[in-house]
Amino acid sequence: MSFYGLVDGTETSLKKYLGSLSGVDQVGADARAAMLATRSIKTTSKRWAIDTAISMVDLTTLEGADTPGKVKALCTKAVRPDPTDATVPSVGAVCVYNDMVEIARTHLDLIGGQHVGVAAVSTAFPSGRASMAVKIQDTKDAINAGASEIDMVIDRGAFLSGRYIEVFDEIVKIREVCATKAHLKVIFETGELVTYDNVRKASFLAMAAGADFIKTSTGKVSPAATAPVVLVMLEAVRDFYTMTKVRIGVKPAGGIRNTKDAIKQLVLVNETAGPEWLKPSLFRIGASALLNDLLMQRMKIDDGYYASPQYVTID
Amino acid sequence: MSNRIDVKKTYKLFINGAFPRTESGRTYEVKNAKGIFIANPCLASRKDLRDAVVAARAAHHGWNKATAYNKGQILYRLAEMLEGRRAQFVDEIVTVTGVSKAKAEIEVTDSVDRLVWYAGWADKISSLSGALNPVAGPYYNFTIPESMGVIAAIAPETPSLLGFIDSIAPIIVGGNTVVVLASTKAPLSAMSFAEVIATSDLPAGVINILTGRKDEITPWMASHMDIDGLDISGLSSKKHAEVKSTGAQNLKRIYSFKSDEPGRILAFMENKTVWHPIGL
Amino acid sequence: MEEKLSFEYAPAPESRALVTIKPKYGHFIGGKFVAGSKHFPTINPATEEVLSQISLAAKADVDAAVKAARKAYTTTWSKMSGKERGKYLFRIARIMQERSREFAVLETLDNGKPIRESRDVDVPLAAAHFFYHAGWADKLEYAGLGTTPKAHGVAGQIIPWNFPLLMLAWKVAPALAAGNTVVLKPAETTSLTALLFAEVCQQAELPAGVVNIVTGDGSTGALIVNHPGIDKIAFTGSTEVGKIIARAVAPTKKSVTLELGGKAANIIFDDAAIDESVEGIVNGIFFNQGHVCCAGSRLILQESIADEVIEKLKNRMAKIRVGDPMDKNTDLGAINSKEQLLKIGELSAAGDSEGAQRWSAPCDLPGKGFWFAPTIFTGVTQAHRIAREEIFGPVLSVLTFRTPQEAIDKANNTPFGLSAGIWSEKGAKVLWASQQLRAGVIWANTFNKFDPASPFGGYKESGWGREGGRHGLSAYLKGVSHE
Incomplete structure (x- = not known):
């Protein structure tokens, strides 16, 4: 592991690296995010943004009540979000629990969705409270079942008590398990890290440890993917690129329910990390209800009148 | 009564904590009300003013930084020292102005008390005039009065001691340094007060005292670009317009006062407002 | 999906229909x-x-x-x-x-x-x-x-x-x-x-x-x-x-x-929150086209972070949207008058001729009207005209410092005293600097904020x-x- 030459894997070097990061002023970050939220995206750009957002959705179901039937339905929706309109792109991936990965992969392949990935939440999602052995096994299971993306949670307890090296080592180990078989998304649960300083620190920690993506939240804790949190993470990937020439992806998840929110996210990406990040390989949105609103707004633009939920499928 | 010849004082300027003679080498005669010669104080020149301003500017940073408690104690110390020299000041006021001893004593008493009054303001003026401003946003916002810098003052002709105290005390209690032109006809009180200053732990340069002619010094005060404010209470109101007009060159704050009150301190203070976000 | 890498914002003009302008006023x-x-x-x-x-x-x-x-x-x-x-x-x-x-x-x-x-x-x-x-x-x-x-x-x-x-x-x-x-x-x-x-x-x-x-x-x-x-x-x-x-x-x-007028210093210490500082710099000088008496027109950067901040600032400036003021997405509008535009041009030219390095954000300026691209001058010293005179436009002069006292001395080295900015995450330093600065409004870790409850006005x-x-x-x- 090279860690991009930023750290050497020791606690001393990690502390030095994290200590070198500048702080984040909450009020300033909030103000910047609020200003970008005033961007008015109209007509052709809105249409482009909607399709881009659809292609970035990690269509998610993470319920105790999930069944093969529910997951298969989700996969169908993922491949063809609007059965009446073939121009609607597929979503980026479906995101499910470990035991649903094989069902999802099989079904996607069956219906011509080979291009849609399966993301598995991993490492004792959502709490992260399990032994390392269990977390590794959890990840291996998912990959063996066909997951191409692993959404792992960090140990927020360790992070908040300053045991950064433990968090770092866990990411490094899961990274090793993923190897070349799966993309690694590291979930911070920003609602539990609370401060933007922590979000920035976690971002740089995860990127140095080998994350392909940094992700805000599990969707189980509120607040989740607020605009300023995403802004701070986008600034982190931008700065990391300046240092390493490697682009790390960002995935806001939780709380992005409508087109307006999604477009605000794209504006954040465009004006913070830059347009290079405006593709599914570098930006994903973890969501479920969002997709239907995107579809309805798409219909409104194409048809010229407001759509009804009756015309979009509820799966 | 003995036939001893008394030792007379040479009245000099007070600049940067020292007692120099005027660089011009000039003096003028001070006579009492009956026309009898009293002293030859310095007839200060514009160059003396220049030197005094340099001293006042150099002293400003340190005096401004002194704690309010410290400033208050030093002003109180001035009162203590004046109290101890009551007889000398009464004597000089009587000699120069010809007022009764009783009247002179009242003036000295008032001067001591006035100093004590101003001393107490040092650590109160900020809470009186400062504010925490409830702005509509996540910001901590407060306004505090701060010293303006170097202030010049023209002391009134009379009362020569009390008027002088009113010319300097409100200016320095706010953290400014001062260059003051004493009463022309009755400069002895001011010059003797320099001795009070010299024994009061007031840093050199905080108060600088000139004696001389208003007509000569005032225009230079008004035009001096390193003087931030000007108290023209001691100047004939006929001259105010001209001084204010000249002072506009660096937008000097130029005021004359009718009485002592906290506003007199605040007149030579600037309000500074500080914003800071409130967040994690 | 069509392949388009850049996210072009379509024009989003505010409607003029709301206002009636008479042909002539008394x-x-x-x-x-x-x-x-x-x-x-x-x-x-x-x-x-x-x-x-x-x-x-x-x-x-x-x-x-x-x-x-x-x-x-x-x-x-x-x-x-x-x-x-x-x-x-x-x-x-x-x-x-x-x-x-x-x-x-x-x-x-x-x-x-x-x-x-x-x-x-x-x-x-x-x-x-x-x-x-x-x-x-x-x-x-x-x-x-x-x-x-x-x-x-x-x-x-x-x-x-x-x-x-x-x-x-x-x-x-x-x-x-x-x-x-x-x-x-x-x-x-x-x-x-x-x-x-x-x-x-x-x-x-x-x-x-x-x-x-x-x-x-x-x-x-x-x-x-x-x-x-x-x-x-x-x-x-x-x-x-x-x-x-x-x-x-x-x-x-x-x-x-x-x-x-003013010529406000905006001081960035090396322990500042850098991204918010960059926002503060932008807001300080490009808000209202820099037509602001309290604009942070002198950026005073600690040398140890100067290169990083200038690079980030240039990147950020490249994202400033210059153009039709009626477009809801415009960040920088028109210069108010031809006369003002000439003044900005004249002082900027003085910056060039006195040896400062000019950099302007790449942007297309409309053909009609009065426009000036967001601009910074680096390598500016106290002796440059653009460090002393109020430009009243979207032009920033960048100076550097080595010690906090040097920053304060440079900031105060002007007959103006309207406002100043301080950026540092260290509370004691912020309060120290806010005390040292001879200006009527001090924005610490923010800039160009106004409120009716907040007194505004200048020293000197x-x-x-x-x-x-x-x-x-x-x-x-x-x-x-x-x-």
């Missing part, structure tokens, strides 16, 4: 619009389109306005209780809120500033100023000026073109709350929102003559300053004109407040007195012993 005197004699055009600086013809007030017009103001003062306004005066101000605040979009559109058309700023900053703050001061009208005896503070009488107010409506509010609201009546002159290039404000006064049923608005140029301003019927002058504008006014009123009993040659808060109110009241 003055607002004694509660009525009266015809003017001579006129001059007011243009949209973004397009050079003539919006309307504005009257140039001559002596007779100013006399009439002062007479109306005096009459209103003696017969009505000074006799009315503070409680009732306050209600008029509350009414005005509410009507301004109701008509806020109309004001914003008109301001943007006439001034050239982005609709986002007129909509989100100028107009809401203007209404807030009336709301704030309305509440003072019946509480003047608690303002710290004794138990019976008195109004001056008739206030003559002259305001600049950079925040036309907001500066009107800063002037008119405290004056009226304190019990004065006013004669106000908006800037030559930006009279329209003041004239719309006159309509608001009518809708609020403000007694005739309490607010009088005369339009014109510097000659009209001089008539106000020198008018014997005026008791109080309030001026916002250049230091140069401020000094002329100070001289003009020297022989009079007029009370004066001046809010003048940046002005006399404060506007906003209890301190600002006192400028419109007698009650202090000095004159």
Whole structure:
């Protein structure tokens, strides 16, 4: 592991690296995010943004009540979000629990969705409270079942008590398990890290440890993917690129329910990390209800009148 | 009564904590009300003013930084020292102005008390005039009065001691340094007060005292670009317009006062407002 | 999905339909619009389109306005209780809120500033100023000026073109709350929102003559300053004109407040939150095209972070959206006038010729109208003209420092003293620096924030007195012993 030459894997070097990061002023970050939220995206750009957002959705179901039937339905929706309109792109991936990965992969392949990935939440999602052995096994299971993306949670307890090296080592180990078989998304649960300083620190920690993506939240804790949190993470990937020439992806998840929110996210990406990040390989949105609103707004633009939920499928 | 010849004082300027003679080498005669010669104080020149301003500017940073408690104690110390020299000041006021001893004593008493009054303001003026401003946003916002810098003052002709105290005390209690032109006809009180200053732990340069002619010094005060404010209470109101007009060159704050009150301190203070976000 | 890497924002123009601009305007005197004699055009600086013809007030017009103001003062306004005066101000605040979009559109058309700023900053703050001061009208005896503070009488107010409506509010609201009546002159290039404000006064049923608005140029301003019927002058504008006014009123009993120029230092320490600092730099100098007296026009960077900050700043500047001020996505609008554009160009050229390095954000400037790309000069020293003179445009001079004291010394090395910025995550250092800086407004870890409750105004040659808060109110009241 090279860690991009930023750290050497020791606690001393990690502390030095994290200590070198500048702080984040909450009020300033909030103000910047609020200003970008005033961007008015109209007509052709809105249409482009909607399709881009659809292609970035990690269509998610993470319920105790999930069944093969529910997951298969989700996969169908993922491949063809609007059965009446073939121009609607597929979503980026479906995101499910470990035991649903094989069902999802099989079904996607069956219906011509080979291009849609399966993301598995991993490492004792959502709490992260399990032994390392269990977390590794959890990840291996998912990959063996066909997951191409692993959404792992960090140990927020360790992070908040300053045991950064433990968090770092866990990411490094899961990274090793993923190897070349799966993309690694590291979930911070920003609602539990609370401060933007922590979000920035976690971002740089995860990127140095080998994350392909940094992700805000599990969707189980509120607040989740607020605009300023995403802004701070986008600034982190931008700065990391300046240092390493490697682009790390960002995935806001939780709380992005409508087109307006999604477009605000794209504006954040465009004006913070830059347009290079405006593709599914570098930006994903973890969501479920969002997709239907995107579809309805798409219909409104194409048809010229407001759509009804009756015309979009509820799966 | 003995036939001893008394030792007379040479009245000099007070600049940067020292007692120099005027660089011009000039003096003028001070006579009492009956026309009898009293002293030859310095007839200060514009160059003396220049030197005094340099001293006042150099002293400003340190005096401004002194704690309010410290400033208050030093002003109180001035009162203590004046109290101890009551007889000398009464004597000089009587000699120069010809007022009764009783009247002179009242003036000295008032001067001591006035100093004590101003001393107490040092650590109160900020809470009186400062504010925490409830702005509509996540910001901590407060306004505090701060010293303006170097202030010049023209002391009134009379009362020569009390008027002088009113010319300097409100200016320095706010953290400014001062260059003051004493009463022309009755400069002895001011010059003797320099001795009070010299024994009061007031840093050199905080108060600088000139004696001389208003007509000569005032225009230079008004035009001096390193003087931030000007108290023209001691100047004939006929001259105010001209001084204010000249002072506009660096937008000097130029005021004359009718009485002592906290506003007199605040007149030579600037309000500074500080914003800071409130967040994690 | 079509492959498109860049996210082009389609034009999102605010509608003009909300505003009606008359072909020609007169003055607002004694509660009525009266015809003017001579006129001059007011243009949209973004397009050079003539919006309307504005009257140039001559002596007779100013006399009439002062007479109306005096009459209103003696017969009505000074006799009315503070409680009732306050209600008029509350009414005005509410009507301004109701008509806020109309004001914003008109301001943007006439001034050239982005609709986002007129909509989100100028107009809401203007209404807030009336709301704030309305509440003072019946509480003047608690303002710290004794138990019976008195109004001056008739206030003559002259305001600049950079925040036309907001500066009107800063002037008119405290004056009226304190019990004065006013004669106000908006800037030559930006009279329209003041004239719309006159309509608001009518809708609020403000007694005739309490607010009088005369339009014109510097000659009209001089008539106000020198008018014997005026008791109080309030001026916002250049230091140069401020000094002329100070001289003009020297022989009079007029009370004066001046809010003048600045050359604010924006100091970034190496322990600052860098990304927010970069936002603060941008907001400090590019807000309102840099047409801001308190703009952070001198960036003073700690050497250890200078390269990093400048690189980030350039990246950020490249994202500033320059163009049609009516587009909701525009960040930087038009320069207010040809004259101002020439001045900015002249000082920038001086930066080049004195050896500073110019960098401008790559952006397409419209063919018509007055435009200047966001620009920074690096390698600037204290001796450069662009480090000393107010440019009043989107041009930033970058200097560096090694120790905190050096930063403060450079920041204070100017006859101006309006504002300053400090960026550091270390609380003690922030307070130390805020104490050391000789400026009336210190923004620590923020910049260009304004609020009616927050006193604003300068040290040294940046002005006399404060506007906003209890301190600002006192400028419109007698009650202090000095004159």
